[in-house]
Amino acid sequence: MPKTFITCAVTGAGDGFRRNPNVPITPEDIASSALSSAKAGAAIVHLHVRDPETGEGSRDDDLYAQAVEMIRDKDREVIINLTAGMGGDAVFSAEQPVPLLEGTDLVGPSARLTHVEKLRPEICTLDCGSYNVGDGNLVYISTSEYIETGAQKIRAMGVRPELEVFDLGHLRYALKLLSAGTFDAPAMIQFCLGVPYGAPADTSAMKAMADMVRDHDVNWSAFGVGRDQMRMVAQAILLGGNVRVGLEDNLYLRRGVPARNEELVAQAKTVIETLGNEVMSAGEARDFLGLAATE
Numbered sequence: 001m002p003k004t005f006i007t008c009a010v011t012g013a014g015d016g017f018r019r020n021p022n023v024p025i026t027p028e029d030i031a032s033s034a035l036s037s038a039k040a041g042a043a044i045v046h047l048h049v050r051d052p053e054t055g056e057g058s059r060d061d062d063l064y065a066q067a068v069e070m071i072r073d074k075d076r077e078v079i080i081n082l083t084a085g086m087g088g089d090a091v092f093s094a095e096q097p098v099p100l101l102e103g104t105d106l107v108g109p110s111a112r113l114t115h116v117e118k119l120r121p122e123i124c125t126l127d128c129g130s131y132n133v134g135d136g137n138l139v140y141i142s143t144s145e146y147i148e149t150g151a152q153k154i155r156a157m158g159v160r161p162e163l164e165v166f167d168l169g170h171l172r173y174a175l176k177l178l179s180a181g182t183f184d185a186p187a188m189i190q191f192c193l194g195v196p197y198g199a200p201a202d203t204s205a206m207k208a209m210a211d212m213v214r215d216h217d218v219n220w221s222a223f224g225v226g227r228d229q230m231r232m233v234a235q236a237i238l239l240g241g242n243v244r245v246g247l248e249d250n251l252y253l254r255r256g257v258p259a260r261n262e263e264l265v266a267q268a269k270t271v272i273e274t275l276g277n278e279v280m281s282a283g284e285a286r287d288f289l290g291l292a293a294t295e
Contacts, residue, residue, distance in 0.1 A: 004272050005242045005280040005288065007221060008042035008265050010034050011050060012248030013057025013086060020251040020258040026052045027063050031070035033261045037246070038078040040265040043285035044123065045071070046081040048248070059086045059105070064115040076294045077282040081123035081162060084150065085140075087112040088127065092137040106141060109150040117157055122291045123188065126150050126161040129170035134196045144173065151182050160291065162188040166198030171212055178216060185217035188289065190244065193232055194225040201228035203235055210239045219289065225249045233268045237275045243268055 010024060010033050017023040024030040027049065034045040049063035050056060068080060087107035090100055100106065116124045127142040154161045161183060165171040171189070178187050191209045194201030199209070201224030213220055223244035224232030233243045245264040253259040253267070269279050280288060 002240075002277045003280045003284065003288075004237060004277045005043040005221075005285040006041055006265055006268050006272070007044040007046055007081065007223075007242070007244040007246075008034070008037035008261050009046040009223070009244055009246035009248035010037065010261055011048050012246075013048045013050070013083075014248070016247060016251050017050070017055045020247065022258055022260045023247050023251070024261075025050045025055045027066035028070065030067045031074075033247075034067075034071050034078070035074050036260070036262040037265045038075055038282065040262040041269040041279050042078070042265045043280050043282040044079040044081050046083065046125070046244070046246070046248070048083045048086070057086060059107075059112075059115070061115040061118055064119060068119050068121065072294065077286075079123060079282055079285060079289075079291060080121040081125065082116055082119065082121045084112050084116055084124045084154075085127045085142075085164065088130075088140045088142055089133075090139050090141050092139065094137065101137070103138070109146045109153065113150065113153055113157075116154065116159055120157060120159060122286075122294075123160045123162050124154060125164050125190070126154060127164045127166075127170075128174040129166065131166050131170075131195075132197050147173070148177065148182065151177065155184070160184075160188060160289070162190050164190050164192055165209070166192045166195055168199065168208060168212070170198075171209055175212065175216055178218070186290075187216070187218050189213060189218050189220045191220060191222035191236075191241070193222060194228050201225060201232050206232065206235050206239060206241075210241065223249050227252075229264070230267060230271060233271045234275065237272055237277055243272070 221242035229250040
């Protein structure tokens with residue numbers, strides 16, 4: 001039977017904690033939720049951290065270290081994937097592009113990777129393009145030079161990059177770098193669907209991305225945000241990919257019912273198995289992705 005791995009995006013950096021009290025905030029809660037998700041069937045846990053006092057997303061290396069250490073104390077098998085996407089937010093005024101406004105958190109590629117360099121997780125993300133975030137003046141910045149610089153630094157650390165693509169142009173650029181040898185094959189690529197304003201969470205968008213990678217040495221996963229999360233799980237299975245779920249992307253089990261990460265993983269596992277696939281264990285995912293076992 002075909003096998004599929006599940007990634008659980010445990011907390012993200014958005015304001016979902018204001019709508020769902022199950023969104024973990026402290027390193028202890030993030031680690032606990034990650035471990036519960038692994039027990040439910042997630043082979044990979046994707047981690048952000050948050051300021052324990054405010055709940056807002058953070059780039060604090062010590063918070064990452066605490067969460068990772070607590071996970072590794074309990075589970076040496078689950079694969080840790082740390083975000084390297086924080087530090088890309090630029091908020092512009094309506095009339096003047098500079099100076100940037102309050103809410104900006106914009107740093108270069110090296111500063112986005114300090115926690116990765118210190119902790120050396122198996123995987124970290126690399127966002128492969130810039131895009132408008134929602135209807136306001138927030139733009140996520142990831143220039144071509146930032147991407148190439150980040151790729152070089154991640155490779156030097158011995159960490160596997162997961163290439164986050166939010167639109168077809170992002171994927172086109174990622175595949176160009178893959179063909180040039182910037183990334184080791186097989187590359188990990190994540191189709192990020194339904195994020196305003198990237199590619200939509202629908203069949204056409206996912207199939208277009210899956211078709212683009214078909215002739216490349218790529219292992220791909222996909223997710224949809226909000227109510228499209230489980231629909232995109234099913235679509236990814238039908239197209240031959242892997243899946244991501246979790247409270248970073250979706251807060252509810254169904255309308256009005258706040259979810260927990262392990263519940264979303266369990267739902268995804270049910271969809272995968274119903275469609276005739278098996279869920280990979282963390283050890284199987286390590287072998288599939290060519291990742292070394294933790295010491």
